[in-house]
Amino acid sequence: xxxxxxxxxxxxxxxxxxxxxxxxxxxxxxxxxxxxxxxxxxxxxxxxxxxxxxxxxxxxxxxxxxxxxxxxxxxxxxxxxxxxxxxxxxxxxxxxxxxxxxxxxxxxxxxxxxxxxxxxxxxxxxxxxxxxxxxxxxxxxxxxxxxxxxxxxxxxxxxxxxxxxxxxxxxxxxxxx
Numbered sequence: 134x135x136x137x138x139x140x141x142x143x144x145x146x147x148x149x150x151x152x153x154x155x156x157x158x159x160x161x162x163x164x165x166x167x168x169x170x171x172x173x174x175x176x177x178x179x180x181x182x183x184x185x186x187x188x189x190x191x192x193x194x195x196x197x198x199x200x201x202x203x204x205x206x207x208x209x210x211x212x213x214x215x216x217x218x219x220x221x222x223x224x225x226x227x228x229x230x231x232x233x234x235x236x237x238x239x240x241x242x243x244x245x246x247x248x249x250x251x252x253x254x255x256x257x258x259x260x261x262x263x264x265x266x267x268x269x270x271x272x273x274x275x276x277x278x279x280x281x282x283x284x285x286x287x288x289x290x291x292x293x294x295x296x297x298x299x300x301x302x303x304x305x306x307x308x309x310x
């Protein structure tokens with residue numbers, strides 16, 4: 134007797150470049166973290182305000198991990214304030230919003246907590262609730278639903294021709310053009 138076939142899910146890498154179009158974030162490097170139930174976005178200068186009896190949150194985002202040059206100011210309806218245990222075991226009360234996330238050709242709604250992730254390796258975590266029943270996670274691969282980030286290579290272009298450079302654990306070969 135054969136087992137019923139499961140629908141094939143797309144595969145996502147352990148890190149991806151995502152977009153949050155409702156927040157005007159066109160690209161943010163995210164860690165796909167099945168160990169975290171909820172998703173989190175780096176946010177700072179978080180303020181709460183009311184509009185026509187509905188509570189909103191306004192915040193700033195630095196979408197690029199290595200730079201504070203680009204700052205995006207975003208607003209979203211506040212869903213709730215939720216107590217979350219962070220990776221250090223500390224609990225904190227975080228604002229929760231709902232927004233659309235895009236990974237490659239896939240787009241869906243997620244709940245997102247807002248917290249300062251300045252000291253963390255990724256500006257965003259995409260937790261298991263966001264990927265559940267949508268993707269299979271390949272923990273050995275990166276950027277399966279997005280393009281590989283542009284490499285910042287040091288030295289002159291002449292020196293780099295034909296050299297191999299290891300970027301994000303993957304070998305990239307620079308070819309002479």
